[in-house]
Amino acid sequence: EAGVAQSPRYKIIEKRQSVAFWCNPISGHATLYWYQQILGQGPKLLIQFQNNGVVDDSQLPKDRFSAERLKGVDSTLKIQPAKLEDSAVYLCASSFELSVGMNTEAFFGQGTRLTVV
Amino acid sequence: AQSVSQHNHHVILSEAASLELGCNYSYGGTVNLFWYVQYPGQHLQLLLKYFSGDPLVKGIKGFEAEFIKSKFSFNLRKPSVQWSDTAEYFCAVIKAAGNKLTFGGGTRVLVKP
Numbered sequence: 181e182a183g184v185a186q187s188p189r190y191k192i193i194e195k196r197q198s199v200a201f202w203c204n205p206i207s208g209h210a211t212l213y214w215y216q217q218i219l220g221q222g223p224k225l226l227i228q229f230q231n232n233g234v235v236d237d238s239q240l241p242k243d244r245f246s247a248e249r250l251k252g253v254d255s256t257l258k259i260q261p262a263k264l265e266d267s268a269v270y271l272c273a274s275s276f277e278l279s280v281g282m283n284t285e286a287f288f289g290q291g292t293r294l295t296v297v
Numbered sequence: 298a299q300s301v302s303q304h305n306h307h308v309i310l311s312e313a314a315s316l317e318l319g320c321n322y323s324y325g326g327t328v329n330l331f332w333y334v335q336y337p338g339q340h341l342q343l344l345l346k347y348f349s350g351d352p353l354v355k356g357i358k359g360f361e362a363e364f365i366k367s368k369f370s371f372n373l374r375k376p377s378v379q380w381s382d383t384a385e386y387f388c389a390v391i392k393a394a395g396n397k398l399t400f401g402g403g404t405r406v407l408v409k410p
Contacts, residue, residue, distance in 0.1 A: 183340075213398065222301075222387055222400035223341075236397050271341070273398075280327045280393040283348050288333075288341040 182206065184289035186272050192295045198260035201292045205253070205274030211235075213286060214247055214257050215271040223271055229255065230277070262296045269293050301390050303401035310378055311409050318373040318404050320388030330371040331389040331398075332362055341387065347371065358382070380410045 185204040193199050205212050210231050215223035226245065227237040231252035240247070244263070249255040259266055273286040304319040322328065332344040345356025352364040362373045371388060388401040 215400075222303075222402045225397060225399065228397065273341075277396075278329075278391060278398060279396045280329050280391060281349055282329075283346075285331065285343050285346055286398055287343075290340045 184272055184274050184287055186270075186289035186292055188292055189290060190293050190295075192297060193262055195264055195296050196261040198258065199262055199294060200256050200258045201270050201272075201294075203255045203257070203272030203274075203289060205255070205272070206287055209274035209276055209287075210252070211275045211278055211286075212249055212255050213271075213273040213275075214255070215273065217269045217271055217291070219268070226257070259294075262294075264296050267294060267296045301388055301399050301401035303386075303388055303404050305404045306402070307405045307407070309407045309409065312380055313377050314408075316373075316375045316378045316382070316406065318386055318388075318406070320371045320373065320401055321369050322371070322388075322390045323369070324392055325369070327393045329391045330362070330364055332356065332360070332371075332373050333387045333389060333400075334384045335387070335403075336384045344373070344386075378406075378408050380408050382406060383408045 212229045214226045217223045226240045227247045228235040229249045232249045247257045269291040271291045273288045275286040276284045278284050300323045302321045330347040333341045334344050345354050347354045347364045355361045360375050385403050385405050387403045391398050
């Protein structure tokens with residue numbers, strides 16, 4: 181079974197530039213997550229999609245971050261303009277419906293390591 | 298706000314020592330609980346999960362975890378670690394409302410050969 185695909189693996193940009201990350205979830209997974217993992221910390225949820233609808237984006241800095249999941253499959257996460265503190269690994273994950281009491285789990289991609297200089 | 302706490306940021310062990318990593322969460326409703334592992338250079342992988350039934354859960358690579366509802370805890374254990382267990386370990390929780398998967402801060406484990 182193919183896993184969650186993310187690209188690019190690495191990106192270096194200057195502050196105030198824009199950047200986009202792409203994620204292709206596991207086939208058939210309705211739920212897609214974007215996490216930000218700053219060095220030395222656990223992953224922080226930025227946005228959660230169920231099919232192409234947003235379930236939770238309460239921790240997404242909406243003044244600079246945006247995400248979409250067209251047709252309920254692939255997703256892109258964009259940062260515009262980037263700040264130094266956005267340097268982190270951006271993780272995409274997908275699952276069948278992940279809800280309490282259900283025997284499901286989230287599967288993670290390799291992540292995109294973003295460095296803002 | 299929901300939170301997940303992992304008590305140890307760094308643990309250093311020798312091979313064959315026993316490992317226990319603590320995890321506590323902050324809400325009283327029904328939850329699913331997970332432990333994920335991230336080996337150097339690799340992506341997050343599931344070690345084990347609890348969603349219902351027996352609170353003692355066995356996972357891959359000899360790991361197990363015990364869900365103690367009264368203590369809001371889900372501690373991870375392995376009786377005898379190997380050098381290959383060197384990794385970062387993350388506890389994660391979802392609760393009934395919202396199904397948001399929340400992670401703890403992680404524990405870096407170094408096993409010395």
